[in-house]
Amino acid sequence: MSSSALEPAAPDLVCQMDNVQGMVDAFSAVRWKRHQDAVIELSEHGVVLIVEETSCLQAKVYLQRELFIRYEYHAEGRPRFGVSLGLFVDCLNTFSAPGRSSIIEIRYPGPDMQLLIKSVDSLDACIYAEIRTRIPDTISWDYNFEPAGSSPLSFTVKSAALKEAIDDLEWPGSSIKISLQPAPPCVTFKGEGHGDLQIDFMYYANTDLLIAFQCDHQISYRYKYKFLQAATSNLPSSVIRDNRGSKLTMGRGGMLKVQHLVSVARPSTSHPHVDSAGYQQPSRIAYIEFFVKPEVNEDAANDS
Template sequence: MDASNPFDLRCLLDNVQGMVDALTCLRWKKQQDSIVELSDHGLVITVEERGCLQARVYFRKELFREYAYQAEVRPKFGISLGLLIDSLNTFTSSTRAAALELSYPGPDMQMIFKLVDANDSCIYAEMRTRIPDQIPHDYVIEDDGGTPISFAVKSAALKEALDDLEWPGSSIEITVSPVPPRVTFRGDGHGDLQIEFPYDRQRDLFIAFNCQREISYRYKYKFLKATTSQIPVSILKDNRGSKLTFGTNGLLKVQHLISVKPSPTPHQHYYDPSQAQARVSYIEFYVLPDVDSDDP
């Protein structure tokens, strides 16, 4: 191990607010534990409601100004999601020229945050970590050997549709049809509400649509809504899109693309478009179907 860097991971992050926004998407209830996994490729943070819902956010190493990783085995540790977001939030108001330093592990296996701004003032924080009680389930979208049925729409449109379908304690049926090509969301509770997204190449609602046969699955509303309920306004304004993919067993993957743009340094007053691809990350949710779901 490099004596000058005794940590498994030491990295510098330009845009703390971007990380806060991404982590906020995972927060569907007040008390949530998360699992952090470190690797040479970046950070993965996962939260899970066992057997119902899982969410994870990927921070690739390209999103960081510096990323020094030297662990022999991928470290995994538990940490409170709410405390992690609150801790990072304390660094968002500092001068833009400063980068947040994240290090792990400290002497007592803690996660360390340090920021020195342009005025040489230092903000320092430590978060205790724990040994995970359970390893997150490795969900996989299975298909019949072909391309899974999927569609991608503007994130704001998806969130608005799910917000409008609210029936406490109910389920939402999602139907994807190839002829005519459309996606239908139907909720029932004290009444019946249906929202239809017709696919039209001339409209900008859909980014992609792939369906060879009709499918229909039901999902608990509270878990489906969790996939969009906490998306910050900054991500909705960017509106890169959300992709929904269905496995043959009804497992639903909802993926949101997000931008984590670096703040300009004192010597750089513009954002280089060539870095755009490297500064895109994504959030994934896996939602299990309601037990009464049927695939016609």
Template structure:
């Protein structure tokens, strides 16, 4: 990343957008930052920006940044350009702009003069701050998450995000796996840690709807997942999500593919926005999705 007072070239960029909630964007991107020195692939389109992170062909995360999250969004490219970059530099670069104050608006432009992703202050009273982050041609995503529901009734449950994070941390065991079991009668979810003996955590649906917000299951199903991959899905949930007591949805698809969804608010409280009202700003939500493959030697139960 470099900074310079030089002006940004205006040679027909594919994307120019303005962001007025840098902190919210940092929260969303940090959600998929489970280790140092991660690379991401950005895909841009007329609908918004998708940020994709992958680990060892077993864990994939996506951050969906709809165009409604931005106060201005202009897209002129054909197709859906993709480019790779450092997630660390992207987050650190945005953090530099967030230090300028909550009212700061940042322009995101791609490509810059040398195919960089360009960040620049908009109408800043004390001059201009400019940063350019080097991009690269992305490697092909090495696996297709190919998420398909199992049967006619999707197997899913929604639990408070803070409870999910705490539960996974409580089942920690180096190099271990966690089994997730859903059964319809009585309706419940069990997370069982390998290496802990009899240690398991149960969520009976009717006994505690404050924790297990929603539940949908018509047959017993169970799969094992690597602990380190499950922990990555919750390790950096933003404090704002935990404070707001939001829920995270977990869905088990065909073959045991696990999808975990979080919602992160991207908007300045009280700030006017052309795509949503100021009460809750329903359109200004970033969708975070994780896809986790089950253990290869697992024997599925009732996966049909």
């Protein structure tokens, strides 16, 4: 028997990342309850983490392969495995030191199908962790997002303003109706319950808050408050600090897509990272998407 026959098969993925805190921020943004399972999907293009709640809310974190300083992919197809999201985030946190750029290596699978993580940037010590994985349940609903028509129904609002508006809408104790109207261009969030609260974002009146708007007909849908809150409650402080915008799009049937951008750039130091081509790498971004099903179709006739 040849020696090569005795060698273990190469893992599906070996990758390294130089900003653990950025990964923690991105995954924490979709952690809306204490005990939460996640599905991780691997591909040659990068890593996607998926979480779901009662077939009405789904979130995805995209870490494109360009975010990693090393990305070796050997699998066929797109392997998936399940993990505890809380355990995964807490584990990554142990590799992140404030004010310091840590480099970690992630391998999957280990000998017993574990997710293996270790630090690789210290000569003095090595932190090593194994996370047990499971066979994932089937994703229970189709999260493919379809446009509502030929013209997009979308708006982009400053993330801090969006989070503040949804936080304020908690006290009416009801579902939230989101309405878009083209003339005058306006987005309205309205809660009617123990009290009434309406928040308007006028496009031309305050383009510092509502920074983009596309709508050619009036439309409105209601969404459960807890699902809208989950889409904004754990935005990383870096998103607020960087004054980023969040994009909301209404798709066919009132499916709401909420998109955030989280920086996973290496923290700036006195010696910024310069790649082999001799130039400094640009800021790197993780893409986060939430898909929220409507509670009540308020205006189905206008969504044809």
